[in-house]
Amino acid sequence: MTGARAAMQERVAELDAAHAQAVAGGGEKYVARHHARGRLLPRERIELLLDEGSAFLELSPLAGWGSDFAVGASVVTGIGVVEGVQCLITAHDPTVRGGASNPWTLRKIFRANQIAAENDLPLISLVESAGADLPTQKEIFIPGGRLFRDLTRASARRQPTIAVVFGSSTAGGAYVPGLSDHTVMVKGAAQVFLAGPPLVKMATGEDADEEALGGAEMHARVSGLADHLAEDEHDAIRIARRIVARLGREHCAAPEPATSTEYAEPEVDPETLLDVVPVDLREPFDPREVVRRVVDGPGPGNEVAFDEFKALYGTSLVTGWARLHGHPIGILANAQGVLFSEEAQKATQFIQLANSSRTPLLFLHNTTGFMVGERYEQGGIIKHGSAMINAVANSTVPHLSVLVGASYGAGNYGMNGRAFDPRFLFSWPSAKSAVMGPAQLAGVLSIVARAGAEARGQDYDEAADAAMRAMVEQQIEEQSLPFVLSGMVYDDGVIDPRDTRTVLGICLSVIALAPDPDAGSFGVFRM
Structure with a gap:
């Protein structure tokens, strides 16, 4: 084994560990609780949605790495093939703080929407989110409006948008099904409302029942927000696939797998x-x-x-x-x-x-x-x-x-x-x-500081300079990873x-x- 291979394998092992953190979501306790409620995890929903045997290119899986939030930013995004059509898929992870959106969630979804717009891909949102992470609302509220803008502009471009609601879709999250071209809700599980019962009580004094306020059957029978009422999660995914099949998106149909006679494998493995x-x-x-x-x-x-x-x-x-x-x-x-x-x-x-x-x-x-x-x-x-x-x-x-x-x-x-x-x-x-290599950046700061001391007629502290350079090099090295x-x-x-x-x-x-x-x-x- 070469030295380069051994060193790169160490980096790949670190990458695998970071990806495992994203896949773990909120951890074993919350995953078990979610499964006990008869619910699927986001990647399980995606797997059922995709055509059997097709690939899924996950995007930004390490969003939020190194922050106070879970790796993956409580959402999964990526490109996959549904009924022969390449689609951009977004799936909230309810095992991470109920799927609440934090600042990194927004950045990740915005990037996914940009990719969908540039490549004219249908957008499928698998929704189960508690809305905004309230402690960080000041970083979410103003830029968060872009999510609504993106969905409406996608629709105006004739770029189909589909929302499948599996659980709670609260506050700003309620506008995802509200602004999508097609909306599917799971009976007895999906709940879509601008304000949940506690906020309604605070705002109006009304004691509201969750199902009457925003349940799937209410939205299918009374408000008209739901276009399709699914019996369970598997039924909701079947309906979503049926919607995609009717889109008539021949121009974004996934190509048939190329045969080995159409191109040669690389010269080197x-x-x-x-x-x-x-x-x-x-x-x-x-x-x-x-x-x-x-x-x-x-x-x-x-x-x-x-x-x-x-x-x-x-x-x-x-x-x-x-x-x-x-x-x-x-x-x-x-x-x-x-x-x-x-x-x-x-x-x-x-x-x-x-x-x-x-x-x-x-x-x-x-x-x-x-x-x-x-x-x-x-x-x-x-x-x-x-x-x-x-x-x-x-x-x-x-x-x-x-x-x-x-x-x-x-x-x-x-x-x-x-x-x-x-x-x-x-x-x-x-x-x-x-902006530059760690040693170069630290050296530039040292030269500037040294010149400043000379201009003031002061002796330069070499020990402090060495400590500063070491600190800056370490900081830039970490930030550039x-x-x-x-x-x-x-x-x-x-x-x-x-x-x-x-x-x-x-x-x-x-x-x-x-x-x-x-x-x-x-x-x-x-x-």
Whole structure:
């Protein structure tokens, strides 16, 4: 076993443990209580909803990691196939504080809704939520209105929205079934009201019965909020599948699984990805070795696995064309980390070519940023880097990003980081992202502090400086780790490197079925 493999396996084991926390929900006690009531868990509901044997791409599973809230943020989101149609699915987890929404829940759902909108996916909400987490209402109330906006805009775009209510759907949560195109409620279990009996008592003095106030039968027979009254959870899921089957969404129907004759498997076994990328980001690696293990191998209509573009120019950025599960893609992958003027110019031209041929782009990050120094400033690094960022920002073909190693500074922007709205962005457990590396950032602060002391005519405290640098390095190191960033929903999930090809294949199948955006124009390139 190589040192790189052993180190990466440790990171993957940490990832598995973090994912297990998300799957555990509120813990054994609350899971057992939920099951004792005859209720299914969110992932059990999703499994029954999906077509048998189809994949589910879970999104943002580590949302809330490192916060005061449960890992996963009390909701499960992801993309799956229902009655042959690719759908965006959201399922509240009632074992975590009754499924109440906290600030990370909102960020996770907003990101899921954005993915659904960009890829024109039907939205299915599996609802059982106590509404807002009241102690954090100041962080939820104002931005929370976006959830209502997203649902109504989806409906206006003819992007179907379906709500299946299994339990309580209170306060703001009541508007999810209220704003959805189709609403299913489970008899004897679903309860939808703007205010539960305690609040009604406080507001009006009325002693209200829960069933009369918001029960499923009342909404089916009296208020008309429920379009379908289900006998139980399994019946509700059957009804939801029936609704999807009637949508007539041929353009987002999941493609038939490609046969082995339609594309070749990678030249090198993806299992060996664990051997390629060192977890010590100071150690260089050849990104072509990552590409060879992710893209299709040579075959009919695909003479070479990776058709490299400008291989001898700007060599710290590798660019070229490939196919992945039969889908054509353009790839930009950092080689030695630093982006020079040549790399920026090369990227700019390549992005323009991809837009001309309407080819999606895949960005594989391992960059410390754009090069600095007198020689490079005089050589135009700012204007060349700006041209690359301009090209990325105004490119209209779908973008995918994977943070493989480092993603620091403006290099993160040039390589299509989260701020530039890639369709999907995932991280490997080896990835790190920050304004700059920990040692560099601590060193800059030290230089500034030293210069300030000299300007004041004071002696510089070397011991305090060493302590400050150590503290800052540790802080930045911790803040740049992938679990922290994923917990803040700055990616769509941390993935096992060996799953990269499968994850990207699912993403490309989703992208391929969405309407192709019109070719746009770029801003002014400073020459």
